[in-house]
Amino acid sequence: MAARAPNGAKKFRAFMNSVPVSVALYLLVIGMIIWSAYSGAQSMGYNWQWYRMPQYFYTLTDDGFQWGEIMIGLVKTIQLSVTAFFFATVLGLLVALLRLSGLVIGTAVAVAFLEFVRNMPILVLLYLFYYVLGPVFKLDRYTASVMCLAVFHAALISEIFRAGINAVPKGQWEGATSIGMSKGQAYRYIVLPQSVKFMLPPMTGEVVHLIKSSAIVSVIAVAELTTIGRNLISDTYMSFEIWFTIAAVYMVVTLALSIGVSRLEKKYAVQT
Amino acid sequence: MVQNDTMISVSKVDKFYDDFQALTDVSLTVKQGERVVICGPSGSGKSTLIRCFNGLEFHNAGTIVIDGIEVEEGSKGLRRLRQEVGMVFQQFNLFPHLTILENLTIGPMKVQKISRAEAEKRARTYLERVHIPEQADKYPAQLSGGQQQRVAIARSLCMQTRIMLFDEPTSALDPEMINEVLDVMVELASTGITMVCVTHEMGFARKVADTMVFMEAGRIVETAPPEKFFTNPESERCKMFLSQILDH
Incomplete structure (x- = not known):
C-alpha cells in the first residue's frame, strides 16, 4: 500500500x-x-439589457462615429493616472534621495512624509486635499484628485526607488567615486541606470495600483470611468451590466499594461 | 607641488571605525615614481590606508597630502585629487551596464568634459596598453576576471592619473589569470608612474617594488627596500609572515 x-x-x-x-x-x-x-x-426579477450597452462605447449615426461615455471616462481615467504617476515619480524620487542623502534632516523629512501618507486611508487624504486644501489654495476637483493620487503613490514609489538604489552594489559607488565623479554624476550615469531593472517590476505593480485607486476620486465627482458608471446607472438602472462592464474595462487596461511591461523586461534582460 | 619630489605624504594618521582603531600613528612618504608594495596579514589596515589616499574613507587624525592636495572630508580639492589618483579594486567594480569602451570613456567625458572622439581615442590607446583592444564593444560580464581587471586598470589610466593605487588586484582572480594582470602591472611600473600596491604577490613585489611596507594591527611595522626586506627583515613578526607566505 x-x-x-x-x-x-x-x-x-x-x-x-x-x-x-x-x-x-x-x-x-x-x-x-x-x-x-x-x-x-433572475430570482430577483432582474431585467438583463446587454443590448443597450454598446452605445456607451461608441455610436454610429447619421452624424458619424462618436465615442460613448464609457470611452470618454476611460480616457479621463488614463489622463488622470498618467498625470498623477508623473508627479508621483518626481516626488517619489525626491523623497528617496532625501532619505538616502545621509543628512539627518533629510531622512527625518522623508520618513515623516512616508509615515504620514502610509498611515492614512486614501479616502481621508482625498478629503483633505479637496475639502481642506481645496478652498485654501483654490484647487478644482481635478487638480485636488491629481495631487492626492500623486502624494499617496509618491510615498510608495519612493520606497521602490530606495530599494532599487540600495540593490546596486556599493562597489559601483566606489568605482564611480574613484574616477572623480560627484555624487550627482554617480547617481545619474552609474547607479540609477542599473537600478532600473530592479525597479521595473514593482513600478508596474504601482501603476496598476494607481489606475485602480484613481476610482476613489469618483466620490468628489471627477468625471472618470467609475463616476461615469455611477451616472449611467442613475440614468438607466442597469447596475449589473454596467458594473460588470466597468470592471472588465479596468481589467483590460491593467492586464495590457502588465503584459506589455513583462515583454519589456524580457527584452532588457537579454541586453545586460 | 612645492616639494616636487614627494607624491604622497602620510603623517601620524589614526583611523577609527566606531570603537575599533583601524590605523594607529601611520606615517609614510612616497616619492614621485616610487613603487611601494604594502603587505601584511588580513585586517592589518592595508586596504584602509590606501582607501584613505583618495578619500573613499577618511582618517580621523594626522594628515595625508597627495601631490600637494590635503585629503579631507568635504574639501574642494577632493574631486581633482581623485582624478589624479587611480584606484583598482579587488572586485574590479566595472560598470556592468556599459560596454568596455563606455566604461573607459565615461570618466573623461563626464568628469573631465573632453569630447567623445578624444575620449575614445584615449580609451583605445589604453586598451592596447592592457592588451585587450578587441574587447571594446563587449560588456564586462562577457569578459574573464583577468580581462575585467585589466579593463579596470585601463579605466583608471584613462583619467591620466599620476598615482595608481591597487587594492589586492589579484585576490579575486582564478590562479591562471593572475599573471596576465601582474604582467600589465609590471609594464605599468616601468612607465614611471607612482604606484602603491596592496598585494600578497611576493614575486611581483620583488620584481617591481622600490620599497616594501609591512603592516600589522593598524601600524606600519617595517619599511625596507626589497633586497633587505626579503632576506633580512628586522622584526620577528615580519619574518614569520614572510616564512608563512613564501614557503608554499
Missing part, C-alpha cells in the same frame, strides 16, 4: 492535468459562477 499510494496520487494528478479534463473543469467553474450570478438576478 505504502508503495502504491504515491503512484496512485501521481496518476490522479496526471489525469487531472490532462487537457480535456482541465478544460472541462475550468469551463464548469466559470459556468457555475456565471450561472449563479444569472440565476440570482
